[in-house]
Amino acid sequence: MENRNRTEIATLGEFGLIEKLTADITPTNESTRKGVGDDAAVLHYEGRETLVTTDLLLEGVHFDLTYVPLKHLGYKSAVVNFSDIYAMNGTPRQITVSLGVSKRFSVEDLEELYAGIRLACQTYGVDLVGGDTSASMTGLTISITCIGEGIAGKIAYRNGARENDLICVSGDLGAAYMGLQLLEREKRVFAGEKDFKPAFDNREYLLERQLKPEARRDVVEALDKAGIVPTAMMDISDGLSSELLHICKQSHTGCRVYEERIPIDYQTALMAEEFNMNLVTAALNGGEDYELLFTVPLSLHETVSAIPGVKVIGHITAPSLGCCLVTRDGNEIELRAQGWNSLAEE
């Protein structure tokens, strides 16, 4: 936010600012009938279900602008909402973006933020169709709502897991959390130091997972291509443990997941060692992975295992058996919904 042109937001006013930020935004989805510029956007879903999800991001709580570039923040804010729509086995189509902005931010800052949001929209084929921009007393507030579409009968809820279903997860877990630890460490080291160079070499994957996560559209498309409708699905935002407990609670089941099967990247493991942290704890409770956690009938074992980047990590059980992690030495540990917030406070 330094060494650049700085235009005060007050010079444009609210309407001028919105016009500037949303200039040349042209809807690409057939379902977007009318975007920015009226009391409401107009959408049309012929014979489809409409999906709606929303997220509120507050400076100092959900993001720290000392190490998160505004463009990345915009990208991530949009992508985490797309991820929620994919987690229903749907396709994101439109978003609205509301911003609360203090005087600290210039028009150029907001253009950076919007550049990230627009890049995400472009990458995922989503239209920006409205929002609200206003002054705030302190900091930056971002509220994004995403609308998507799904096909009746193919929407994946949290409550559809059945006994003996396979528990699957995409990608790898814990990297975003390790990326956050790394950024926090470098921030502490940096404090007060001149000419500081953060030690990020060979850690690019962890940083990318934290700063510029992607939603697993590819996995949803691969499942569809393979003719699989998951019995239950969620995206992993609060951590594998927390999400598994949501699925089991809503489906009235128990589960067993196996420590040895939890997918973890090599860089995540190295970093955990360096930080002297428990690797499995980070993978179970780290959060912000935005990978997909889903269940499929046992009969689909071969089909689902053949999908690149998808791993079977356990199975659904009767509710009486509870929700446990089976460790490498065969012990069963009850899963706890620790979530990344409480973890960060330890």
Next chain:
Amino acid sequence: MENRNRTEIATLGEFGLIEKLTADITPTNESTRKGVGDDAAVLHYEGRETLVTTDLLLEGVHFDLTYVPLKHLGYKSAVVNFSDIYAMNGTPRQITVSLGVSKRFSVEDLEELYAGIRLACQTYGVDLVGGDTSASMTGLTISITCIGEGIAGKIAYRNGARENDLICVSGDLGAAYMGLQLLEREKRVFAGEKDFKPAFDNREYLLERQLKPEARRDVVEALDKAGIVPTAMMDISDGLSSELLHICKQSHTGCRVYEERIPIDYQTALMAEEFNMNLVTAALNGGEDYELLFTVPLSLHETVSAIPGVKVIGHITAPSLGCCLVTRDGNEIELRAQGWNSLAEE
């Protein structure tokens, strides 16, 4: 927020809090297929257009909790979104509610806020289908998104006004702004005084307009009953001048509105006199009226005039004539988009 049971939000945690606030919420709209409790809500609009609008409300900017009760705040936050959907000639069906809450607020406070939101939903037949609740560093942040439905061909945009169309407005204007002035004055008088009793006698209408506004569903329904589809429509949130300029800009027209026809309540007029303020300025720029401003073809003069609470205040002109208020003495004054924010700063 005093003298009541106080449960710290931390004792419930995020999921516990959401469960408590959304307990026994049962969808009533046919279009709500799945509400709170999954990654996204699922809606279904058979053969209808979907409308989406969103609002962000920040403590200290959009509301002042020293004189706004939380229940009223909840009610108003929801209603202003419904108003945007009605302003498209649509019907609100679902809302999502995102809250950012600092430690100052207890579970009971949020229950008050939700009681207002739920009352609004009940009154207008809207389902609460999702949201996001998180901690904030300071103050209260409320982000509401409303989804509604409209009939293709009957949606009223801002850009459809045509030369010679009649300009109509519902209810009366300026009262909400006067209510705000009254509350601000009593707040200043109150500062430091013990046993203070605010002077609100015979001002109930102004307070109600500010604290508990209603959306004009009745007017939208009456228009439909009369077979009228407005050529353009908006709700008046920033003030009549500002909204008129939006319609004229987007419709590429000018307009003439007549000072003597602008509907103003008796209490509003009295209060303006007491405050020594220009009454017409308050009615033109006061804002937060949430009345409907719309245009209809000249041929519908009789039909539209017969609708209770609707008044014809002027007409649309060629763009070259500009946008003017015709005063009682026949002068033309150009309309300016002052809006209520800048007005408040004077």
